[in-house]
Amino acid sequence: MQLEKIASSFRIDGCPVSCQEFGSGHINYTVKVLTDSGNEYVLQRINKFVFKDPVRLMDNVGSVTDFLRTRVEDPRMALHFISTHDGKFYFLDEDEEYWRMYDFIGGFCLDAPESEEDFYQSAIAFGRFQHMLSDFPAHTLFETIPEFHNTVDRYRQLRESIAADACGRLAGVKEDIAFMLDREELACRLQKLRESGELPLRVTHNDTKLNNVLLEKDTRKALCVLDLDTVMPGLSLYDFGDSIRFGAATAAEDEPDISKMSMDLHLFEVYTRGYLEAATALTDREVELLPLGAFVITLELATRFMKDYLDGDVYFKVAYPEHNLVRARAQMKLAADMQSKFDEMNRIVAQVAAEVRK
Ligand code: ADP
Ligand code: GN1
Numbered sequence: 420m421q422l423e424k425i426a427s428s429f430r431i432d433g434c435p436v437s438c439q440e441f442g443s444g445h446i447n448y449t450v451k452v453l454t455d456s457g458n459e460y461v462l463q464r465i466n467k468f469v470f471k472d473p474v475r476l477m478d479n480v481g482s483v484t485d486f487l488r489t490r491v492e493d494p495r496m497a498l499h500f501i502s503t504h505d506g507k508f509y510f511l512d513e514d515e516e517y518w519r520m521y522d523f524i525g526g527f528c529l530d531a532p533e534s535e536e537d538f539y540q541s542a543i544a545f546g547r548f549q550h551m552l553s554d555f556p557a558h559t560l561f562e563t564i565p566e567f568h569n570t571v572d573r574y575r576q577l578r579e580s581i582a583a584d585a586c587g588r589l590a591g592v593k594e595d596i597a598f599m600l601d602r603e604e605l606a607c608r609l610q611k612l613r614e615s616g617e618l619p620l621r622v623t624h625n626d627t628k629l630n631n632v633l634l635e636k637d638t639r640k641a642l643c644v645l646d647l648d649t650v651m652p653g654l655s656l657y658d659f660g661d662s663i664r665f666g667a668a669t670a671a672e673d674e675p676d677i678s679k680m681s682m683d684l685h686l687f688e689v690y691t692r693g694y695l696e697a698a699t700a701l702t703d704r705e706v707e708l709l710p711l712g713a714f715v716i717t718l719e720l721a722t723r724f725m726k727d728y729l730d731g732d733v734y735f736k737v738a739y740p741e742h743n744l745v746r747a748r749a750q751m752k753l754a755a756d757m758q759s760k761f762d763e764m765n766r767i768v769a770q771v772a773a774e775v776r777k
């Protein structure tokens with residue numbers, strides 16, 4: 420079905436005159452729509468392979484954005500979804516594909532921080548998001564991807580893919596797999612603390628990459644958090660950790676030359692400061708474990724990229740055949756670098772916490 424026709428199924432202002440693919444997400448298909456009245460919107464096809472129940476997913480997103488709207492001072496600080504002519508927040512096309520649409524909002528996303536202030540602003544955005552949702556009724560949320568950040572289960576899934584070796588790719592990655600298995604106990608420690616109740620379950624974003632934050636176009640201040648598909652009960656440490664993994668790395672997530680990949684301790688400090696300033700309700704135990712959160716989420720993602728490489732690239736969008744392997748290796752290098760910097764990270768967290776948390 421034509422994109423213009425799909426866009427016209429929503430209650431937008433004007434008639435669509437251009438629809439252009441944009442953004443750098445790995446999951447959904449995202450299009451920017453311009454109408455003849457000069458309005459701009461984002462149109463997205465929800466990835467059905469990843470999200471098995473798009474209707475309930477949109478229920479989640481709808482209730483989270485409704486809730487956020489009551490907490491923010493500027494309406495641009497919460498996504499505004501547009502309903503269809505028959506009053507739903509999704510449109511089902513003739514190919515059984517689900518689409519949704521929201522206001523474009525004047526802002527921009529970055530794939531890497533251009534200054535430490537950009538990164539600090541993203542910490543404020545995600546910390547504030549955590550804070551605003553602290554009294555959201557978590558039990559009403561549907562688990563859009565069950566066991567999403569259950570690292571124990573991620574290792575189980577990796578083992579399944581190793582056993583199946585569906586594409587004959589295993590022989591080339593034996594050393595990489597050994598690296599992951601050697602660190603399994605450490606990677607699974609947070610999941611154990613979650614199960615024992617030592618770490619509180621919170622309403623978390625679960626996909627806190629820098630390019631899921633919108634910065635205001637003129638001031639470059641944090642405006643809004645995007646990509647709410649994985650808002651579910653989870654650990655604050657994963658949200659913190661995923662931001663560090665993506666934004667404090669010295670190279671892109673898919674850098675083929677892993678010698679360029681490490682974690683920038685200064686950026687780690689900048690983000691820690693912003694996050695602790697905004698997410699004021701974290702417990703001392705959570706704060707103490709922030710460095711481990713960064714390591715765990717990085718290694719967990721390495722297992723997910725590796726699994727997808729072994730399965731034949733069925734989950735993440737890829738630009739070339741080895742893309743998932745390149746991503747997995749870049750994440751392993753980053754995790755190893757974090758592991759070697761634990762003492763410094765711990766020192767930074769203690770120092771920032773002493774300054775920020777009174
Ligand atoms: P995915 O699940 O594919 O990551 P997202 O909702 O994150 O889907 O959208 C994909 C990308 O599109 C974002 O990472 C961002 O780069 C871009 N994007 C989405 N909405 C906007 C917006 N309102 N303004 C600017 N960029 C946006
Ligand atoms: C995906 O949707 P996007 O591109 O923001 C993925 C995250 C990964 C990330 C790695 C639903 O995020 O879990 O950390 O790629 N999202 C989902 O870049 O699997």
Ligand code: MG
Nearest residue numbers: 444630631646
């Ligand atoms: Mg995204």
